[in-house]
Amino acid sequence: MKKSVIQALLLACCGIAATASARQPQNIIFLIGDGMGPAYTTAYRYYMAEETGDVSPTIFDDLLTGMAGTYPDDETRVTDSAASATALATGRKTYNGAIGIDRDHRHLPSLLSEAKSRGYTTGIVVTSQINHATPASFLAHNESRRNYDAIADDYLGEDGRSPVADLLLGGGTSYFIRPDNNLVKVFQQQGYQYLNQYQGLKQLTIPALGLFAPKGLAPALGSDHPHRLANMTAAALKALDQQAKPYVLMIEASQIDWCGHANDIACAMAEMDDFAHTMKLVKEYVDAKEDTLMVATADHSTGGLTLGKHGVYQWKGPALKKVSVMPEQIAQLLKESPEDLENIVQTHTGLTLTAVQRPIFLQALKDPDDTNVEQLAQLVKHLIDEATYTGWTTSGHDAIDVQIFAHGPQAEQFRGFMDNTQIGKKLISLLQPIPAGS
Ligand SMILES: [Zn+2]
Structure with missing residues (x-):
């Protein structure tokens, strides 16, 4: 019997409203647009419109629920990706550069490590190297985001034997196949499938490690794989469904931020397009499954992007195509x-x-x-x-609030203004204890 029919029957016979808000999500998909401040989603809306035609809402507009503050654990107000990703992953503020630790260097449990210890399947899908600041804050602990090799080593777990993530897709062979250590081999010894070609995604099974570039993946703009994040995500969801087990998946459009640092609007729109495709396919998946919550946000905004400059009342986004x-x-x-x-x-x-x-x-x-x-x-x-x-005001980050997007069971918990730590805390609070052997 379909869930909606059961809900209607429950309501008719017993006055029980098994509404979406009462349901707990089985699975959680957390999407992060690195550097994607509100100017980026606005720009993408106008970029997608015809030059003189109507403007249509985007997937970001459809799913918008709130705004989040992003300041780090100091008086600077401008966060970096490590501090904000740690806030989103663990629910705790920290200093810029810190990976999964607080200012006293205490290790903080993350959404993914908490999920793993409760028996969930866990995964990350990113377009940076997989040991970059954002994914690292979910999977490792380090006093500095720059310690790439140590962070990669940490991915094998604190005892070196039980990785936090069952699925890792992104770039980073330079950090995982090193003269001093071949981490790929260790993952393989632990039963992980290893892929280094996108084609391999067709046969993706979990556990798996997929590294498709030495560091970050090739930029979307001008690439043969402009929707590589969406494609990796589709493969990940298919493989996760074959597990028949609850899961938590973190997906990051890592390079929106890199385009912002480079003050490169065409690059940014191509990355936004990949992220929009990813958001769309995740929303369709959530609609079909009914047991999965998707929450999306940004860790901060980058570049001080401005649509309009020199006192001219105009922004010509479609020309960027x-x-x-x-x-x-x-x-x-x-x-x-x-x-x-x-x-x-x-x-x-x-x-x-x-x-x-x-x-x-x-x-x-x-x-x-x-x-x-x-x-x-x-x-x-x-x-x-x-x-x-x-226009751009900086080659770095800015302190402006970022948006929150949510859809699926308990999405209403992500409404209004939140601090970035509250997003992490709420996501962790939605994890259910899973009985062993389920
Ligand atoms: Zn950045």
Whole structure:
């Protein structure tokens, strides 16, 4: 009998309303858009609209429930990803740079470690290296996010024998296959399937470790796999369902933040598109299953992204769809064929150089041997920002509140304003004790 029919019968015969709010979620899917402040979801909405057409709500608009503050455990107010991910993972504030520990260096249990100890299956799916700050805060303890090798070692568990995560998908072979230690081998000895090609996701079984790049995955913009987060997530959900066991899955769109640090709006929109596809497929899954809660948020906002600048009342987001590759790739092409300047810029950005911009590019390309690709990429980004009226205030993070999105059983608990620690605490409080052998 369908659940909705049972609920209707319960209500008719006994006055029991087995409503969505009364149900506890079996499974929890926690999604984090790293660096995805409200300006990013707004930008994505206008980016997706036709240049002169109607504006439609996005998946982010559909699932919005609240806002969260993100300040770390000091007076700076501007958090980094480690402190905010620790808050989201453990429900406790800490200092910038800390991975799963508080200011007194006490190890904090996380949503995933708590879930694991109660018998849940646990997993992470990210687009950074899997030992980067956000996933690390769910799976490891370290005084500094920079201790990448030690954090990777920690993924095997405190006793080195029982990893916290049953499923790990993302990048990071440089940290897991090292001259001093081959962690992949140890995972394999413990029965983990190892994948290093996206194709392998078709046969994904749990436990599994999938590392698809030396560090972070290739950026979505200009990639053969622009929806790699959505694809990894689809494979993860299928494999988790085959377990027939409750699970907690953390999914991070890690590189929205990297685009923000680089003040690269085209890069950011491509990462947002991958995250939107991921959110959509998770929502469809939640609607079909009825026993799974999805909660999404950001750890902080990055770059001080502004839609509109120079006093001009305009933001031309849809024009960004014509940017076909990363600015660094455009810069590389320009360095290789400086005589093709106009053509390369037009082909890969859809933009025409103005009389002011042309001499600046020509100056930068004067001596091809001396051309600095990074500086040239800055010029390309500046060109795109000027054409679309995109502004940035910092190459770092900012202290602005971030959004909360929730759907499924107990989603109403994530409504209104919350501190980021409350999100972590609430998620942990929703874990159920699972009897052994279930
Ligand atoms: Zn960052």
